[in-house]
Amino acid sequence: MTDLYESQRAMRAMRKAALQRGVIAILDIGTSKIACLVLRFDGPETTRESDGVGSLAGQSAFRVVGAATTRSRGVRFGEISAMNETERAIRTAVQAAQKMAQTRVDHVIACLSGAKPRSYGLAGSIDLHDPTVTEQDVARVLAACEVPDLGETRHVLHAQPVNFALDHRSGLNDPRGQIGNRMACDMHLLSIDGDAVQNLLYCIKRCDMELAGIASSSYASGISSLVEDEQELGAACIDMGGGSTGISVFMKKHMIYADGVRLGGEHVTSDISKGLQVSLALAERIKTLHGGVVATGMDDRELIEIGGDTGDWEHDRRTVSRAEVIGIMRPRVEEILEEVRERLDAAGFEHLPSQQIVLTGGASQIPGLDGLAPKILGNQVRIGRPLRVQGLPQAATGAAFASCVGLALFAAHPQDEWWDFEMPLERYPARSLRRAVKWFKDNW
Amino acid sequence: MQPIERAARRHDPAPSRWAYRMHRLWLTPAVRRLLRLGVPVAISGLALLYVFSQPQNRTVLTQMVSEIRRTIAERPEFMVTTMTIDGASAELAADIREVVPVDFPISSFDLDLAAMQAMVAGLDAVAQADLKVQPGGVLHLNVAERVPAVVWRAEGNLELLDEGGRRVAALAERGTRADLPLIAGIGADRDVPEALELLAAAGPVSDRLRGLVRVGERRWDLVLDRDQRIMLPETGAVTALERVVALHQAQDMLARDLAAVDMRNPARPTLRMRPHAVAELHRIKGIELGDILQ
Numbered sequence: 001m002t003d004l005y006e007s008q009r010a011m012r013a014m015r016k017a018a019l020q021r022g023v024i025a026i027l028d029i030g031t032s033k034i035a036c037l038v039l040r041f042d043g044p045e046t047t048r049e050s051d052g053v054g055s056l057a058g059q060s061a062f063r064v065v066g067a068a069t070t071r072s073r074g075v076r077f078g079e080i081s082a083m084n085e086t087e088r089a090i091r092t093a094v095q096a097a098q099k100m101a102q103t104r105v106d107h108v109i110a111c112l113s114g115a116k117p118r119s120y121g122l123a124g125s126i127d128l129h130d131p132t133v134t135e136q137d138v139a140r141v142l143a144a145c146e147v148p149d150l151g152e153t154r155h156v157l158h159a160q161p162v163n164f165a166l167d168h169r170s171g172l173n174d175p176r177g178q179i180g181n182r183m184a185c186d187m188h189l190l191s192i193d194g195d196a197v198q199n200l201l202y203c204i205k206r207c208d209m210e211l212a213g214i215a216s217s218s219y220a221s222g223i224s225s226l227v228e229d230e231q232e233l234g235a236a237c238i239d240m241g242g243g244s245t246g247i248s249v250f251m252k253k254h255m256i257y258a259d260g261v262r263l264g265g266e267h268v269t270s271d272i273s274k275g276l277q278v279s280l281a282l283a284e285r286i287k288t289l290h291g292g293v294v295a296t297g298m299d300d301r302e303l304i305e306i307g308g309d310t311g312d313w314e315h316d317r318r319t320v321s322r323a324e325v326i327g328i329m330r331p332r333v334e335e336i337l338e339e340v341r342e343r344l345d346a347a348g349f350e351h352l353p354s355q356q357i358v359l360t361g362g363a364s365q366i367p368g369l370d371g372l373a374p375k376i377l378g379n380q381v382r383i384g385r386p387l388r389v390q391g392l393p394q395a396a397t398g399a400a401f402a403s404c405v406g407l408a409l410f411a412a413h414p415q416d417e418w419w420d421f422e423m424p425l426e427r428y429p430a431r432s433l434r435r436a437v438k439w440f441k442d443n444w
Numbered sequence: 445m446q447p448i449e450r451a452a453r454r455h456d457p458a459p460s461r462w463a464y465r466m467h468r469l470w471l472t473p474a475v476r477r478l479l480r481l482g483v484p485v486a487i488s489g490l491a492l493l494y495v496f497s498q499p500q501n502r503t504v505l506t507q508m509v510s511e512i513r514r515t516i517a518e519r520p521e522f523m524v525t526t527m528t529i530d531g532a533s534a535e536l537a538a539d540i541r542e543v544v545p546v547d548f549p550i551s552s553f554d555l556d557l558a559a560m561q562a563m564v565a566g567l568d569a570v571a572q573a574d575l576k577v578q579p580g581g582v583l584h585l586n587v588a589e590r591v592p593a594v595v596w597r598a599e600g601n602l603e604l605l606d607e608g609g610r611r612v613a614a615l616a617e618r619g620t621r622a623d624l625p626l627i628a629g630i631g632a633d634r635d636v637p638e639a640l641e642l643l644a645a646a647g648p649v650s651d652r653l654r655g656l657v658r659v660g661e662r663r664w665d666l667v668l669d670r671d672q673r674i675m676l677p678e679t680g681a682v683t684a685l686e687r688v689v690a691l692h693q694a695q696d697m698l699a700r701d702l703a704a705v706d707m708r709n710p711a712r713p714t715l716r717m718r719p720h721a722v723a724e725l726h727r728i729k730g731i732e733l734g735d736i737l738q
Contacts (some may be wrong), residue, residue: 070457088458094458104471177529208465 002366008156008419012410014212018107023065024212024411025094025105025415028404029086029112031075031243032362033406035396036093038101039411040067050336061412066101068093074382077262078114078217078244079382087203093206096356106127108209111403114244114336115196117157119347120148120256122333133175133183135444137422141185147344151192157197158190159418164252171252182378187418190216190258194199213411218246218258220406224386225360225399226250234352237384238340238377239402240363242266245336246403247343249352254415257347261339262394268332275328276377290322293330294368294384326368333366337376358384362400401441450575525549525581532587536569540585543567552577568611594636595621597628597655609636629658638681642666645685648693664706673704684710 011343017022019041026037039062074085098105124145128137142161150156164172175183182189195212204211222237231250239246243264249257268291273283283423290304308316349355357377359369364383373381386398386405396404414420459467469475495501518523525548529537529668538629543710544560557575562587564573571628592604592612602615604624611633639656641665646653660691664681666674676684684707689714692698697705701721706714717725 048724091461092458095464098468098471100469104468104473206461208468210494 001417008214008417011211012414012420014107014210015109018212023101023103023107024098025103025108025209026404026407026411027090027093027108027110027204028217028401028407029075029078029080029090029110030072030217030241030403031071031113031264033069033076033400034072034075034086034089034093034161035069035401036067036090036097037064037107037392037396037404038097038103039408040065040101040103041412047390054331058297062389062408063137064389064393064396064408065103066099067389067393067396068096068100069275069396070096070219072242076114076224076243077259077264078112078241078360079193080203080252081195083203083206083327086199087206090203090207094209098172102353106210107212108204109215109407110200110204110211111211111215111217111220111407111432112192112200113239113241113246113403114262115192116262117190117192117216117218117246117258117260118150118154120150120189121256122148122159122187122189123184124181124187127258129181131179131181133178133180135176135422137183138164138176138185138365141183142187142418142421145185145187147189153194154187154191155194156418157192157214158188158219158255158258159189159354160254160415161254161418162186162188162252188254188256190255192216196205199334215407216246216258217241217403217407217412218248218260220404221246221247221386221402221412222250222406223404223409224257224406225358225384226356228253230354230356230358233354233356235354235356235358236344236349238357238359238361238364239265240336240359240361241388241403241431242362245361245363247340249344249347249349251352257349259343259347261336261343263332263339267336268329268363268366269274271326271328271332276306276325278308282306285327286325290325291328291374292322292335292367295326295330299326330372331368333363333369334376338364338372341376354380356380356382358382360384360386360399360402360409362409364399415432464503474727513553517551520581522552523549523581524552524555524577524583527583527585529585529587532570532585532589536567536587536589539569540564540569540587542731546583549581555583569613571606592621592624595624595626596633597626598632603633605633605636606704607636607640609633625653626655627658628655629661630676631735632656634660634661635664641682642676642685646689648689649698652698668698672698672702675704675706675708677708680710687713 007259008183015024023037024041026039028035041201061158070089073089074080074082080086094105122145126137126141126144141164163186164171164175165168166175166178167182167186168323169180172178192219193316200214201211202319205354218239222231222241225237226235231253234249234251235341236247236249239248241264243266244263245264247257248255248257250321269280269283269287272278273280276283276286278286286306290302292299302322303319304322304325306320310316310319357373357380359373359381360383370383377430383399383437384402385397386402387409389405389408392405471620499594525547527541527544527548529540532540543563546555546560555577557577561573561575564570564575564587569590571585571590572588576584578584580595590606590610590612595605595615595618596603596605602618604612604621606612606614618626627636627639635658640654643650643653645664652668654667654669657667659665663678664676666676666685668674688707690706699717702715703718704716706716
């Protein structure tokens with residue numbers, strides 16, 4: 001765990017370097033597409049005086065100068081399964097985005113959707129030496145959080161302090177400078193499969209780029225798709241991707257739970273392919289053009305040519321009604337949504353004050369989903385699209401780009417994570433020079 | 445198992461690793477600048493260097509440049525055909541024409557006016573010279589001539605000096621400039637202003653004045669006719685002369701048979717009489733004394 005912890009620290013330094021250079025790339029490695037955005041940071045806002053909150057929630061600090069999407073290769077369930085193929089696809093996307101941006105990008109922030117995310121709530125508390133809380137105390141209380149046994153090969157992807165409590169006052173966002181005797185903190189920790197991260201790191205290294213940050217795609221889509229009061233009051237974002245469906249629950253603007261279902265739009269496609277005996281590409285086309293989940297009487301009369309190239313006239317002149325396609329798609333979509341419901345129930349989503357659910361991601365564009373989803377997930381369901389950011393091409397504003405946009409916001413304003421705080425003094429080796437320097441700093 | 449390397453696969457849209465790297469290199473700003481600016485500059489610089497390393501190319505170029513310069517310089521607008529001289533006497537003008545080494549017509553590009561000005565101003569008789577090329581191809585010289593103030597006789601030569609002591613011209617005969625006072629003696633030219641002051645102070649005796657003689661390069665003798673001399677001190681010569689002139693006006697001193705009035709020591713003016721006057725003085729004294737003795 002420490003090595004990723006250290007590399008997360010290094011990535012934060014890398015991100016700072018990238019912001020200084022002003023250009024950073026966003027890479028969303030999904031099962032069905034790989035998207036790359038190139039962001040240019042022009043420093044703080046210059047057009048108007050800042051009153052603490054920048055315009056467009058502060059995300060006008062950057063603009064998208066390059067965007068490219070390519071068909072994903074070698075990715076299954078949001079995890080890299082064929083490295084060379086994925087590396088080629090990443091190269092294609094990055095090169096096209098660089099070409100559009102007319103600049104070279106050396107730093108990349110990536111997200112991945114699969115890799116079996118598992119979320120943990122950690123709690124820790126310490127007695128304060130000094131009644132006033134300092135940064136060092138925050139670091140100590142974070143270090144005091146008991147880390148569960150994550151598993152042999154699992155790594156920490158996010159570790160965000162969610163809540164601080166001083167004595168009996170809870171719900172503090174920033175305890176520094178406040179006075180108390182005992183400080184407690186709640187932390188949300190998201191662990192993922194280490195091998196998937198290693199594969200991703202390797203692919204990005206093969207593309208001559210430095211990783212400046214890594215995030216879970218369900219977290220990123222939550223940032224971009226949930227509006228501010230949803231994030232504040234409590235909401236779940238369901239990112240329905242190609243190979244996996246991400247779930248993230250937000251409350252008080254913190255992610256408090258994340259999970260993933262290893263089902264997605266490609267399973268729907270393969271169902272169509274199997275059910276209609278057509279190729280995957282054709283099945284994808286039929287799904288995109290004629291798909292749906294609520295059948296009406298009209299759909300029986302709408303016939304779709306599914307063709308074929310076997311040379312058998314009967315086989316190649318087949319038609320299928322739209323109702324049949326819907327009949328194939330609906331069970332799978334229901335299965336996905338039920339799986340999501342199960343995960344949300346397991347996480348205790350029904351105890352949140354507000355139970356808004358936002359569906360986003362490419363698979364959320366199925367017509368009729370807004371009628372089907374409330375039956376399974378509850379009444380407060382809406383189909384979400386990501387925030388609009390400056391310079392994003394029209395083609396990349398759809399729901400399929402929710403995690404891309406969220407990652408761009410994440411690049412501009414990352415939440416404080418565990419590794420953004422200083423290491424507590426006790427963790428330094430006893431004879432370390434840095435410990436001596438720190439002692440002088442603190443006592444003089 | 446399927447072969448890992450599929451043979452003759454369809455065109456892969458992904459760039460190869462090297463193509464990707466070259467593309468990134470090309471997008472690097474420094475490399476881009478280098479290739480867009482540095483390489484053309486370097487190539488043209490090398491080409492120029494190669495061309496100019498051949499001596500015949502260099503000569504061709506210098507010839508071409510000088511030819512172009514010549515065609516411009518020899519346009520009739522730039523040609524100077526005559527020289528006019530203002531403010532100089534005829535002989536001085538002739539001297540100037542002799543000394544200015546210009547063959548007309550000449551292009552005004554080839555005239556070195558500063559050197560010519562220095563050359564003309566270097567002539568003794570010229571106090572100041574202005575040169576300019578006027579429209580119409582005229583080189584105009586405005587000359588201020590030195591005005592001779594005294595005639596200086598030294599070592600058998602006669603020379604005209606202006607009031608500052610600068611030489612103006614040589615003089616063949618004293619008679620040609622009888623209107624100017626005469627000074628003589630080695631080093632007399634170095635103190636012409638004082639000589640002129642003395643000559644002015646000698647007003648009442650100027651009709652008898654022959655000239656001034658510099659003695660020992662340090663003081664003046666005023667020479668009158670009848671071989672009379674007024675020997676003046678080194679300092680305060682004008683005051684001493686004024687005293688002598690006052691004595692002369694009061695007692696008609698210089699009309700007497702004196703050889704010299706010695707004012708070299710201003711505290712003790714001395715008269716030197718001629719032998720005849722001395723004998724006469726002794727005789728008169730004898731008579732007077734005899735009268736007293738008798």
